[in-house]
Amino acid sequence: MRIVTQGTHVDGARTDAALDSWRREFPILDTCTYLVSHSLGAMPQRAVTYLARFADEWTRRGVRAWHEGWWEMGREVGDLLGRIVGAAPGTITMHQNATIAQAIAASCMTWDVPRRKIVLQDLDFPTNHYLFEGLRRYGAEIVYVPSGSSISAPIDRLVDAIDEHTALVPISLVLFRSGALQDVRPVVERAHHVGARVILDVYQAAGTVPVDLGALGVDFAVGGSVKWLCGGPGAGYLYVRPDLAGTLRPSFIGWAAHESPFEFATGPVRYASGPERFQSGTPNVPSLYSARAGYEIVAEIGVQAIRARSLALTRRLMDAARTAGFRLNTPDADHERGGSVIVDVPNGEAAAAELIRRGVIIDHRPGAGIRMAPHFYNTEEEIDRAIATLVEIAGEQKTSA
Ligand SMILES: Cc1ncc(COP(=O)(O)O)c(C=O)c1O
Numbered sequence: 001m002r003i004v005t006q007g008t009h010v011d012g013a014r015t016d017a018a019l020d021s022w023r024r025e026f027p028i029l030d031t032c033t034y035l036v037s038h039s040l041g042a043m044p045q046r047a048v049t050y051l052a053r054f055a056d057e058w059t060r061r062g063v064r065a066w067h068e069g070w071w072e073m074g075r076e077v078g079d080l081l082g083r084i085v086g087a088a089p090g091t092i093t094m095h096q097n098a099t100i101a102q103a104i105a106a107s108c109m110t111w112d113v114p115r116r117k118i119v120l121q122d123l124d125f126p127t128n129h130y131l132f133e134g135l136r137r138y139g140a141e142i143v144y145v146p147s148g149s150s151i152s153a154p155i156d157r158l159v160d161a162i163d164e165h166t167a168l169v170p171i172s173l174v175l176f177r178s179g180a181l182q183d184v185r186p187v188v189e190r191a192h193h194v195g196a197r198v199i200l201d202v203y204q205a206a207g208t209v210p211v212d213l214g215a216l217g218v219d220f221a222v223g224g225s226v227k228w229l230c231g232g233p234g235a236g237y238l239y240v241r242p243d244l245a246g247t248l249r250p251s252f253i254g255w256a257a258h259e260s261p262f263e264f265a266t267g268p269v270r271y272a273s274g275p276e277r278f279q280s281g282t283p284n285v286p287s288l289y290s291a292r293a294g295y296e297i298v299a300e301i302g303v304q305a306i307r308a309r310s311l312a313l314t315r316r317l318m319d320a321a322r323t324a325g326f327r328l329n330t331p332d333a334d335h336e337r338g339g340s341v342i343v344d345v346p347n348g349e350a351a352a353a354e355l356i357r358r359g360v361i362i363d364h365r366p367g368a369g370i371r372m373a374p375h376f377y378n379t380e381e382e383i384d385r386a387i388a389t390l391v392e393i394a395g396e397q398k399t400s401a
Contacts, residue, residue: 015308015309019376020377020379022376025044025297027043028043033359033382034377035360035361035382036363037208037374037375038339039363039373040226040227041229042377049293054286057069073285073289074279074288075093075276076292077094077291077292078237081291082239084211084298085213085221085223086212087214087221088242090275091239091245092237092238093275093278093279094283094288095280098203098222098237100236101236102127103252104252104280105222106131106132106135106252107250109197114165116165116167117141117143117165118132118142118169119145123147123175124170124172125172125201132170150368158171158187159186164194168198169187169197171201172201173209173211174338175204177367178329179339180331181335181337184198188217188218192217199218199222202221202223204227204339206229207230207294208228208303208338209303217241218241225237229295230294230297231287231293232294234284234290235287240278245278246273253277253278255281257272257276258271306375313380316383317383321341321343321390326345327369328343328344329342329368342370343370344368345394351370354393358389358393
């Protein structure tokens with residue numbers, strides 16, 4: 001296999017060996033077959049080091065630590081992430097989770113006006129529906145575009161639903177339930193044509209699928225760190241298009257959004273001119289430390305190399321699952337899927353529990369099946385073991401039925 005990494009041809013075998021050498025950084029890989037990076041990526045040793053550094057700074061420096069790096073850390077970590085998702089420096093702010101990041105983006109808009117429609121897909125992650133449903137009380141109108149499938153959603157239908165009354169189109173780059181990778185370009189084009197904004201949820205893509213937010217031209221992007229980015233919880237992020245950011249007046253903000261927060265000025269905010277204008281309050285320093293470790297590793301390896309490995313391993317997984325007679329609830333074409341594969345087996349929930357008991361760590365989603373997600377640190381042997389174990393379990397279930 002030959003892959004292309006940042007314009008250079010790299011020998012496939014050497015790349016695989018280089019990726020294999022990263023396994024030492026992730027101790028959990030010695031204890032089980034870890035195929036659940038779409039949910040919680042393996043913890044890197046580097047995160048242990050960084051969290052210890054945080055504890056040490058807190059212990060030794062106390063309050064002085066705020067001005068010795070803690071206060072600026074959100075911007076540094078956001079810029080590091082920007083290298084992974086194609087965002088210019090100073091365009092990403094860090095927040096507790098993707099839901100809050102999305103709420104901040106939505107708070108830049110008003111809803112008691114003729115342009116008040118929010119167009120959603122029925123296969124979105126539920127947080128999007130709950131959050132935007134809540135804006136009805138401020139005048140927003142919610143439109144759901146039915147997909148007619150549990151695997152992928154026709155983009156044309158979404159494009160057709162966007163009109164001059166549309167204010168916002170929140171869309172996932174990769175659907176959480178099926179792993180389908182959506183072509184969002186026509187959506188951005190249509191939304192901008194009618195004057196609507198797009199929030200791209202890149203949570204299930206960032207770190208495994210190459211993402212170039214600048215080139216996509218989306219207005220906002222949101223996500224979190226715990227999946228393919230191998231970060232810890234509490235580090236969600238918000239990207240805002242640089243030429244748009246300074247014109248926006250988010251209402252869901254706090255003292256950290258002020259141009260000069262340490263003035264502690266009361267009354268209306270004087271927005272910071274940089275990305276801090278989207279900030280709320282005190283930054284979540286330990287989460288930033290734990291996210292930074294994963295971001296550094298993903299950036300060092302490069303998402304192109306990760307994607308090449310992911311495509312090879314997911315293809316192997318799909319072929320093996322099909323040969324074993326299992327149905328797949330993931331699109332087949334490489335350009336239509338992200339990093340996970342959903343295997344539909346009878347009694348999926350029980351089979352998933354048994355897989356975990358036997359050391360194959362995956363998860364199960366109702367209406368989808370068993371989600372399996374090889375990352376750069378997984379091997380072909382692990383894929384084979386996972387499917388062989390599933391075949392064993394399915395066979396035992398049949399015999400005992
Ligand atoms: C696509 C997608 N969006 C949003 C979320 C929710 O993110 P958070 O818990 O950070 O708000 C998830 C979580 O799994 C997800 O998969």
